[in-house]
Amino acid sequence: MVQAARTAASREALGPTLVRLAREGLDIVVVDADLGVSTSAAKFGREFPDRFFTMGVAEANMIGVAAGLAACGKIAFASSFAVFAPEHCLDQVRMAVAQPGLNVKLVASHGGVVTGEDGASAQAIEDLAIMLSMPTFRVIVPADVVEAEQAVEVAARSYGPFYIRTVRPKTVVIYDDSLRPFGSAQDRQAQGRPYRFQLGRWHLLRPGLDVTVMACGVMVKAALDAAELLAREGIDCRVLNASSLRPMDREAVVAAAAETGAIVTAEDHLVHGGLGGLVAETVARECPVPMAFVGMEDRYGTSGRWDELLEYFHLTPDRIAEAAREVMARKPR
Amino acid sequence: MAPTETVSIEQLEAIARRIRRHIVRMTTAAQSGHPGGSLSCADILTALYFRVLRHDPQNPRWPDRDRLIVSKGHATPAVYAALAEAGYFPTDELRTFRRLGSRLQGHTVMNVPPGVEMSAGALGMGLSFSLGQALAGRLDGRDYHVYCLMSDGDCEEGQTWEAAMACAHHQADNLTAIIDRNHIQNDGFSDYLRYQDGNRPQRPGGWVREDLHTVNIMSLEPFADKWRAFGWRAWQVDGHDFAALIAALEEAKAHKGQPTVVIAETTKGKGVSLMENNPTFHGKAPTPEQAEQALRELAD
Numbered sequence: 001m002v003q004a005a006r007t008a009a010s011r012e013a014l015g016p017t018l019v020r021l022a023r024e025g026l027d028i029v030v031v032d033a034d035l036g037v038s039t040s041a042a043k044f045g046r047e048f049p050d051r052f053f054t055m056g057v058a059e060a061n062m063i064g065v066a067a068g069l070a071a072c073g074k075i076a077f078a079s080s081f082a083v084f085a086p087e088h089c090l091d092q093v094r095m096a097v098a099q100p101g102l103n104v105k106l107v108a109s110h111g112g113v114v115t116g117e118d119g120a121s122a123q124a125i126e127d128l129a130i131m132l133s134m135p136t137f138r139v140i141v142p143a144d145v146v147e148a149e150q151a152v153e154v155a156a157r158s159y160g161p162f163y164i165r166t167v168r169p170k171t172v173v174i175y176d177d178s179l180r181p182f183g184s185a186q187d188r189q190a191q192g193r194p195y196r197f198q199l200g201r202w203h204l205l206r207p208g209l210d211v212t213v214m215a216c217g218v219m220v221k222a223a224l225d226a227a228e229l230l231a232r233e234g235i236d237c238r239v240l241n242a243s244s245l246r247p248m249d250r251e252a253v254v255a256a257a258a259e260t261g262a263i264v265t266a267e268d269h270l271v272h273g274g275l276g277g278l279v280a281e282t283v284a285r286e287c288p289v290p291m292a293f294v295g296m297e298d299r300y301g302t303s304g305r306w307d308e309l310l311e312y313f314h315l316t317p318d319r320i321a322e323a324a325r326e327v328m329a330r331k332p333r
Numbered sequence: 334m335a336p337t338e339t340v341s342i343e344q345l346e347a348i349a350r351r352i353r354r355h356i357v358r359m360t361t362a363a364q365s366g367h368p369g370g371s372l373s374c375a376d377i378l379t380a381l382y383f384r385v386l387r388h389d390p391q392n393p394r395w396p397d398r399d400r401l402i403v404s405k406g407h408a409t410p411a412v413y414a415a416l417a418e419a420g421y422f423p424t425d426e427l428r429t430f431r432r433l434g435s436r437l438q439g440h441t442v443m444n445v446p447p448g449v450e451m452s453a454g455a456l457g458m459g460l461s462f463s464l465g466q467a468l469a470g471r472l473d474g475r476d477y478h479v480y481c482l483m484s485d486g487d488c489e490e491g492q493t494w495e496a497a498m499a500c501a502h503h504q505a506d507n508l509t510a511i512i513d514r515n516h517i518q519n520d521g522f523s524d525y526l527r528y529q530d531g532n533r534p535q536r537p538g539g540w541v542r543e544d545l546h547t548v549n550i551m552s553l554e555p556f557a558d559k560w561r562a563f564g565w566r567a568w569q570v571d572g573h574d575f576a577a578l579i580a581a582l583e584e585a586k587a588h589k590g591q592p593t594v595v596i597a598e599t600t601k602g603k604g605v606s607l608m609e610n611n612p613t614f615h616g617k618a619p620t621p622e623q624a625e626q627a628l629r630e631l632a633d
Contacts, residue, residue: 058496063461068466091455091458096462
């Protein structure tokens with residue numbers, strides 16, 4: 001299925017997309033806390049020096065300055081590693097951005113254990129729980145660089161606070177227009193219609209009726225591979241790209257529960273408070289069905305290559321497939 | 334809109350007394366709130382809203398208005414009273430302070446009511462926000478000035494010094510910080526400068542006295558030198574002397590090339606004898622009897 005797929009890091013989407021949008025006339029400014037090369041924000045600074053503000057290694061101040069700029073009508077982007085923003089400056093994100101609902105876009109790279117060799121201190125596995133706890137933030141976890149570009153554009157064009165989580169390593173590009181290996185039957189029929197990220201819509205990457213895997217970020221590829229494994233056993237696995245955590249796709253969850261009767265969530269994040277918890281709240285409230293959660297189980301990461309770490313922490317197609325079989329066995333007969 | 338006619342010092346003093354009476358009544362009615370640090374900055378707010386700021390109470394979102402960012406978000410009694418006296422909303426509404434359904438929240442909420450520039454309540458956030466506004470003004474070619482009112486506690490937060498570095502780094506000369514330096518905070522005395530007790534030797538670090546107030550919580554001295562070392566132009570003035578305060582603020586606004594700070598030495602609880610230099614009234618409302626006495630002292 002995966003023919004020599006293109007790889008890219010979703011963090012590379014930020015700078016070039018902001019440059020394009022600013023050239024189109026959007027009143028974008030960027031604040032940076034000494035990680036502009038890593039987050040690609042520096043590419044914006046290179047093109048728009050007057051609209052790029054360096055704050056040094058001072059995330060709390062960076063968020064406050066972004067809020068002040070936003071209060072004057074700017075579309076203020078702030079970027080750092082997820083462990084530094086929001087995690088190092090949580091109060092500033094809450095007080096200066098979330099409570100007044102200001103037009104600040106926090107685009108944090110280095111989400112998840114796939115951050116790799118830098119180890120536990122650099123691996124944000126709590127950020128989604130934190131950001132989902134703030135009522136005014138929209139929370140996006142793009143599956144790849146293509147979706148990340150689109151999410152950044154949607155954030156720039158939509159008023160209010162956004163959190164977008166990207167990753168450090170080069171991962172397989174899911175939405176590679178040249179390959180077009182995935183997508184729903186309707187999508188495949190709609191020739192020439194490229195994927196467009198939409199707030200609150202989870203893309204049906206693979207239809208199925210026996211079980212549904214809802215995944216975000218790097219786990220989307222693992223979910224697709226798990227579905228292939230399950231297909232060999234005759235299990236018809238639906239795969240949804242749950243990139244828009246807030247607003248979430250309630251209808252997709254309810255439909256998955258009704259039509260497949262079993263749900264697995266998969267994320268490079270703690271199993272608590274992120275995608276799994278979000279889906280479980282809707283399932284418990286509206287459509288109780290057996291669920292399983294693939295993610296980090298009450299532990300921090302460690303150093304290692306990103307692909308080794310996914311194996312080490314069981315964030316794998318095998319583990320998702322195992323979880324799918326397990327939830328299917330729990331379906332009421 | 335600049336004030337069409339200059340408000341005299343005597344008029345400013347009368348306005349400040351009215352604001353102080355509002356502060357006493359609001360906190361007494363709510364039986365909560367922060368009277369001490371509101372009374373200490375009442376003169377600063379009066380000077381700003383009635384002499385210094387270019388603003389229009391009828392058009393609070395005017396893009397060219399000067400901004401006053403209140404970082405000490407617990408000073409809501411003073412902020413709301415000053416806004417009401419300046420004409421942003423009727424003074425009658427002050428009675429609803431801290432009540433369920435009121436716009437007048439315990440700590441400031443951005444744009445609620447219009448005129449409040451920033452949400453605050455956690456200290457240390459105002460200067461960063463002010464820098465964002467100052468940078469936006471410069472980018473947009475607007476000539477407004479940004480003022481940030483801060484407390485002793487604000488200056489104990491690390492974020493303030495991150496912002497102090499950044500303001501100087503970006504040469505934000507359209508920004509003036511004003512410190513309501515009353516030397517008293519939630520737990521007690523910030524340092525020894527307002528603590529008068531000859532019986533107790535001064536010692537490093539904080540110590541807790543019998544009434545559980547702490548003495549010497551965190552000394553900020555040498556305070557003006559800290560700002561200067563961070564690249565700021567600093568003035569120290571008596572924060573209850575309108576002429577001195579206004580002169581310093583005017584000099585600060587005219588100063589180019591670096592951010593400016595006016596350190597206003599003030600008295601916590603200013604104007605109410607039982608509250609002056611008394612840490613008890615940082616976050617505690619007066620009783621009705623105390624309020625009655627306070628209002629007598631503040632009568633015209």
